[in-house]
Amino acid sequence: MEALRKIGQTGGCLVSRALSASLHRRQTGAVPLLLLQQKRYYADPGSYVQVVRDTVYEDIAVVKMNRKPVNGLNKDFLTELNITLEKLENNASYRGVILTSANPGVFSAGLDITEMYQKSPEYTSAFWRSLQDFWMRLYSTNLATVAAINGHSPAGGCLMALSCDYRVMAQGKFTIGLNEVQLGIVAPFWFQELMIRTCGERETEKALQLDHARVLSKQMGRHQLREKLHSKQEEDIAFFTNFITKDAIQKSIGRYLEGLKNRKK
Numbered sequence: 001m002e003a004l005r006k007i008g009q010t011g012g013c014l015v016s017r018a019l020s021a022s023l024h025r026r027q028t029g030a031v032p033l034l035l036l037q038q039k040r041y042y043a044d045p046g047s048y049v050q051v052v053r054d055t056v057y058e059d060i061a062v063v064k065m066n067r068k069p070v071n072g073l074n075k076d077f078l079t080e081l082n083i084t085l086e087k088l089e090n091n092a093s094y095r096g097v098i099l100t101s102a103n104p105g106v107f108s109a110g111l112d113i114t115e116m117y118q119k120s121p122e123y124t125s126a127f128w129r130s131l132q133d134f135w136m137r138l139y140s141t142n143l144a145t146v147a148a149i150n151g152h153s154p155a156g157g158c159l160m161a162l163s164c165d166y167r168v169m170a171q172g173k174f175t176i177g178l179n180e181v182q183l184g185i186v187a188p189f190w191f192q193e194l195m196i197r198t199c200g201e202r203e204t205e206k207a208l209q210l211d212h213a214r215v216l217s218k219q220m221g222r223h224q225l226r227e228k229l230h231s232k233q234e235e236d237i238a239f240f241t242n243f244i245t246k247d248a249i250q251k252s253i254g255r256y257l258e259g260l261k262n263r264k265k
């Protein structure tokens with residue numbers, strides 16, 4: 001509860017501001033502790049997801065992930081998250097979602113690793129599809145989304161956070177990032193591209209090019225630009241030749257060379 005309270009105290013303002021901006025709402029002045037002020041409670045018995053309507057901003061749903069111990073994303077959990085979001089999208093009384101963990105300390109440990117170990121190809125495919133389907137919905141939902149990251153958030157946990165419109169993380173010694181490379185797994189292209197869009201190209205390259213995954217990640221990340229040049233090589237040579245031989249450019253280069261010589265004197 002402490003981490004959640006911290007988000008309420010230190011990040012609640014950011015969360016509410018992010019949602020307000022996203023929903024084009026006017027700030028009321030008072031800072032609501034969104035995560036602490038909740039009323040109606042929806043959860044099916046045995047369900048991994050709890051939905052709470054915020055008491056201040058009633059059009060905001062707080063979606064709490066509750067698959068103990070670490071919100072490992074298995075097929076059933078991913079399917080439930082997807083259905084939950086679909087229901088909220090179809091409920092006109094909601095305009096935004098805060099995604100968080102019901103168990104502060106861990107937002108999500110990412111994919112349930114046991115789902116990727118010694119499973120049949122059929123099951124593995126179905127599992128991966130459930131992740132894709134949930135991700136596509138979360139990433140492109142019309143609802144405004146905020147990840148209230150109240151604990152560790154590696155790999156798939158980071159993917160969920162990156163997929164939201166805004167993120168706020170609790171203070172504490174919590175980790176976040178695409179740590180697939182530590183498992184010797186290459187982050188799939190859509191993981192990488194999502195991180196690039198949020199964190200920038202260079203930071204993503206540095207984060208993903210570790211150990212065994214270095215070569216593959218580098219190739220995946222740089223392949224597109226390299227191929228673009230390869231397919232337009234003649235066009236690019238023609239452009240360069242035409243540009244560089246223009247009188248004005250030649251004069252400019254001449255002046256620059258002269259300046260270089262004078263600098264040495």
Ligand code: CO8
Nearest residue numbers: 069070072106109110111112113114152154155156185188
């Ligand atoms: N999957 C399954 N079980 C897990 C996972 C997981 N991701 N993470 C933790 N557990 C289990 C632990 O084994 C432990 O089990 P048990 O109680 O039986 O011993 C239990 O959950 C509790 O774990 P901890 O004691 O470690 O809990 P802490 O609160 O101390 O730490 C952490 C929480 C920091 C989240 C820590 O558990 C951790 O680092 N977990 C590993 C996270 C990780 O590496 N996730 C990677 C998942 S892979 C992924 O998401 C993307 C893969 C993309 C594949 C692409 C292929 C092409």
